[in-house]
Amino acid sequence: MSTLAERAVARTPRRLAFRLGGLSDRAIAWLFITPSVLLLLAINIFPLLWTIQLSFTNYRANRPNAALRYVGLDNYRDILSDPDVWHAMQATAHFVLWSIVLEMLLGFGLALLINRRFRGHSFWTTVILLPMMLSPAVVGNFWTFLLQPQIGLFNSAVALFTGADPSSFQMIGDVALAPWSIIMVDTWMWTPYVMLICLAGLRSIPDYIYEAAEVDRASPWRQFWSITLPMVMPFLMLAILFRAIENFKMFDMVNLLTSGGPGSTTEVASITLKREAFEKWRTGYSSALAIILFVTVFGAANIYVRALDRVKQR
Amino acid sequence: MSIFTAHSVAEPSSLSKTIGGIVVATYAVIAILPLVWILLTGFKTPTDSISYPPKIISEPSVEGYVNLFTTRSRQTPEFLASLPPPQTWYERLVRSRNMVIAGPSKVVPRFINSIVIGFGSTFLAVCLGTIAAYAFSRFRVPLADDLLFFILSTRMMPPIAVAIPIYLMFRNLGLTDTKLGMILLYTAVNVSLAVWLLKGFMDEIPREYEEAAMVDGYTRLQAFFKVVLPQATTGIAATAIFCLIFAWNEYAFAVLLTSGDAQTMPPFIPFIIGEGGQDWPAVAAATTLFFLPILLFTILLRRHLLRGITFGAVRK
Numbered sequence: 001m002s003t004l005a006e007r008a009v010a011r012t013p014r015r016l017a018f019r020l021g022g023l024s025d026r027a028i029a030w031l032f033i034t035p036s037v038l039l040l041l042a043i044n045i046f047p048l049l050w051t052i053q054l055s056f057t058n059y060r061a062n063r064p065n066a067a068l069r070y071v072g073l074d075n076y077r078d079i080l081s082d083p084d085v086w087h088a089m090q091a092t093a094h095f096v097l098w099s100i101v102l103e104m105l106l107g108f109g110l111a112l113l114i115n116r117r118f119r120g121h122s123f124w125t126t127v128i129l130l131p132m133m134l135s136p137a138v139v140g141n142f143w144t145f146l147l148q149p150q151i152g153l154f155n156s157a158v159a160l161f162t163g164a165d166p167s168s169f170q171m172i173g174d175v176a177l178a179p180w181s182i183i184m185v186d187t188w189m190w191t192p193y194v195m196l197i198c199l200a201g202l203r204s205i206p207d208y209i210y211e212a213a214e215v216d217r218a219s220p221w222r223q224f225w226s227i228t229l230p231m232v233m234p235f236l237m238l239a240i241l242f243r244a245i246e247n248f249k250m251f252d253m254v255n256l257l258t259s260g261g262p263g264s265t266t267e268v269a270s271i272t273l274k275r276e277a278f279e280k281w282r283t284g285y286s287s288a289l290a291i292i293l294f295v296t297v298f299g300a301a302n303i304y305v306r307a308l309d310r311v312k313q314r
Numbered sequence: 315m316s317i318f319t320a321h322s323v324a325e326p327s328s329l330s331k332t333i334g335g336i337v338v339a340t341y342a343v344i345a346i347l348p349l350v351w352i353l354l355t356g357f358k359t360p361t362d363s364i365s366y367p368p369k370i371i372s373e374p375s376v377e378g379y380v381n382l383f384t385t386r387s388r389q390t391p392e393f394l395a396s397l398p399p400p401q402t403w404y405e406r407l408v409r410s411r412n413m414v415i416a417g418p419s420k421v422v423p424r425f426i427n428s429i430v431i432g433f434g435s436t437f438l439a440v441c442l443g444t445i446a447a448y449a450f451s452r453f454r455v456p457l458a459d460d461l462l463f464f465i466l467s468t469r470m471m472p473p474i475a476v477a478i479p480i481y482l483m484f485r486n487l488g489l490t491d492t493k494l495g496m497i498l499l500y501t502a503v504n505v506s507l508a509v510w511l512l513k514g515f516m517d518e519i520p521r522e523y524e525e526a527a528m529v530d531g532y533t534r535l536q537a538f539f540k541v542v543l544p545q546a547t548t549g550i551a552a553t554a555i556f557c558l559i560f561a562w563n564e565y566a567f568a569v570l571l572t573s574g575d576a577q578t579m580p581p582f583i584p585f586i587i588g589e590g591g592q593d594w595p596a597v598a599a600a601t602t603l604f605f606l607p608i609l610l611f612t613i614l615l616r617r618h619l620l621r622g623i624t625f626g627a628v629r630k
Contacts, residue, residue: 025453028534032449036442036465036505043502044468047479054479061482110338116326118335126616127342130349132623133612134605137565137580142352142601145594150366153351166367188345193623200620200628238624249472252565256584270566273474278570283478290475297470 048294055288062281075288085289087264088272094179095254095268096247099186100240106187107194108236112228114195115202125199132192140256143185147171147257172258178266182254186247194239201235202228241301248297269293349605355598363594377411378595380404381588382421386413388589420582421600428578428604430493432561435500439557442501443508444550448538450509451516452524462510466625469506473566484571493576499567504557507625511556514626515549516542552618555611562608579604 055076058069079085110128114121131139146153149170159166171181205227213223251270254260260267260275267275273293277286326334354370355363356379362372386408397414400406408415450458480499481490489495523545524537532540543550562579569581583600586593612619620628 025534028538029449029453029455032445033455033461036446036509037461039442039498039502039505040465040468043480043499044471044476047476047483048471050479050482051475061478106341110341113334113338116331116334118331118338120335121338124335124338124342126613127346128338129619130609130612131345133559133608135563135565135580135608137563137569138583138601138604141584142597143348145355145592145597146348146351151364151368153348153368156368188348191345196620197624197628235628238628242624245470249470249474251472251474252580255565255569270472270474273472274570277474277478278481283482287478290472290478294471294475297472298467301467301470 051287051290054284055291057284059284059287060281061277061283071284075285076292078285079289079292084264085272088267088269091179091264091266092248092250092268095182095186095250095266096244098180098183099190099247100243102183102187103191103194103243104236104240106191107239108198108232110191110195111198111202114199125195128195129192131189134189136189136250136253137256139189140185140253143181143257144172147181149173173262175262175265178258178262182257182266182268185253185257186250189253190243190246194236194243197235197239198232201232204235205231245297245301248300249293352598352601352605355594356602358595360588360593360595363598375595376404377407378593378599380407381593381596382586382599383419384408385416385419386411387416388413419586421586424577424579424582425603427493427576428562431496431500431576431578432558434493434497435504435561436554436557438497438501439504439508440512440550440554442505443512443553444543444546446505446509447512447516448542450513452521462513465506465509469503474570477567477570480567481570491572491574491576496568496572496576496578499571500561500564503564503567504560507560507622508553508557510625511553511622512546512549514621515546515553518549519545548618552615552622555615556622559608559611 056070056072058071060066114125147155147170149155150167154171155166155169158164158169169177171177171184209227209231210223213227218226249270250268251274254266254268255271255274258266260271269289270293273286273289276282276289354372357374357376358369358372359375359377360381362369362375363378365372384404389412391412394409394412394414397409400409405415449455450462455461484490484495487495489498519542524532524534524541527537527541528534564578565580568578572578572581579600583597583604584592586596586600588596615622
């Protein structure tokens with residue numbers, strides 16, 4: 001990477017007129033970029049390479065003195081044929097899919113309403129934004145309190161509107177409801193994120209397009225489908241990209257809200273990874289799983305960025 | 315734009331505005347309710363906090379806050395009677411529950427850890443990010459796009475995935491459960507955000523400013539420090555707040571790599587326990603104190619929020 005920086009420096013145009021002493025532009029470019037790149041190499045890339053190496057071994061971090069054996073692709077084969085891993089992938093897919101659908105609908109809906117610029121809209125926008133800024137772990141922890149049957153606020157609120165007995169259901173302890181409780185908390189937390197991005201999209205649409213549509217007597221419905229939605233689409237895609245990546249690797253909120261339970265109903269990929277790596281101490285196996293997750297996120301992100309460019313060009 | 319713009323057709327009718335306002339306000343109130351509930355729970359007694367049905371109005375009490383900052387032990391009435399009368403209001407409160415204060419709790423050191431690690435890593439990330447962003451913004455760096463994408467991609471890795479080798483690395487270097495280790499780690503995670511955000515801010519500062527300064531005899535470095543940096547103050551401040559929020563909120567690395575000396579608030583809060591499970595008023599008190607700085611920052615950041623959460627992709 002330092003060679004890259006050196007080449008960077010080499011191609012930096014010589015601003016002869018401005019080199020009146022002090023360091024040259026080359027030296028400055030070299031000096032300015034290297035520390036960040038070195039830090040990332042040390043704390044991101046080196047561990048990544050190490051993970052790749054470990055993924056071909058039977059290493060266990062709790063037994064550092066045991067003989068290290070290279071097992072080739074065995075870890076990868078085991079993972080891909082492990083029903084628990086497939087179950088975790090399904091749980092993750094369910095979580096990612098539904099949280100994104102709900103966040104898109106709510107976030108886009110709210111953005112459309114806020115864009116009407118009623119009085120006090122900026123105050124309410126700030127209020128809505130708050131959950132997104134908080135620590136997901138601490139949020140997950142206090143939602144366990146809110147979702148307690150009987151004493152929790154949530155069950156009582158549901159009881160108030162539906163007349164059901166507040167102790168007749170439990171969001172976290174129930175196999176059918178637990179996956180929805182993590183989706184609900186995630187939606188509560190991240191709808192503002194989608195809303196904010198959609199709002200930027202809506203505000204980027206110039207008024208004259210709507211004026212032209214009005215002249216052509218296009219109905220509001222038609223205006224929405226032919227102007228608003230296509231123009232906001234790149235922004236919506238961007239929000240989907242960010243949410244999908246974040247939720248695919250979701251750990252903190254779920255770990256504290258359900259810690260994968262009951263049983264393994266909400267055991268998303270990162271929770272499985274934590275259990276394999278730091279509870280069962282199967283370091284080699286979990287390194288392989290980490291690489292698979294990383295490749296998945298990275299691949300999806302790459303494909304998506306390209307799709308995004310295509311949408312933008314249209 | 316025509317003179318009709320003020321009353322353009324795009325302006326929604328006042329009825330639709332009112333409906334929009336009502337719906338948005340309703341959503342906001344519902345969304346904020348859990349946070350209000352946490353605030354209220356902090357001022358309830360432990361008994362009130364777990365009453366069924368949940369009490370909205372209850373006798374205000376600071377027991378949660380007292381419990382948060384102290385460790386207590388239960389004593390027999392005979393022993394309590396033998397003690398000299400309580401000196402302070404909080405001792406009196408604890409005595410009334412048949413307990414005595416055994417000492418301070420760990421919340422203050424944990425809070426200090428959060429502050430030290432948060433500010434330390436933010437300072438480093440912003441320093442590194444500012445100079446790197448300047449280089450990316452002003453010099454023609456070959457493969458700049460690839461390098462920038464590489465920097466961004468380091469942030470896409472699931473934290474648990476890199477946690478394994480970082481755990482091993484820290485163990486070998488003796489950095490496990492140290493503030494220095496956590497500062498370095500958070501700096502590395504934040505530097506990608508800092509470079510991306512700051513490059514956007516730097517790109518917006520016209521080159522002509524520093525070029526004019528250099529014509530006047532400044533060196534490139536002097537121009538950077540005396541012309542560019544002052545222009546970038548707002549951007550640097552906004553970036554710093556985003557980095558600080560990340561470090562403040564981070565949980566995955568903290569829970570895996572710290573256990574005592576360097577533990578921050580997020581892994582600590584769920585383990586505030588009283589007699590028989592979590593002491594909810596104390597947890598709520600800790601959560602409230604932990605959220606307050608974020609509340610302040612969110613208000614400060616409002617104008618730059620969009621940029622920060624999208625890595626500068628959406629600028630508005």
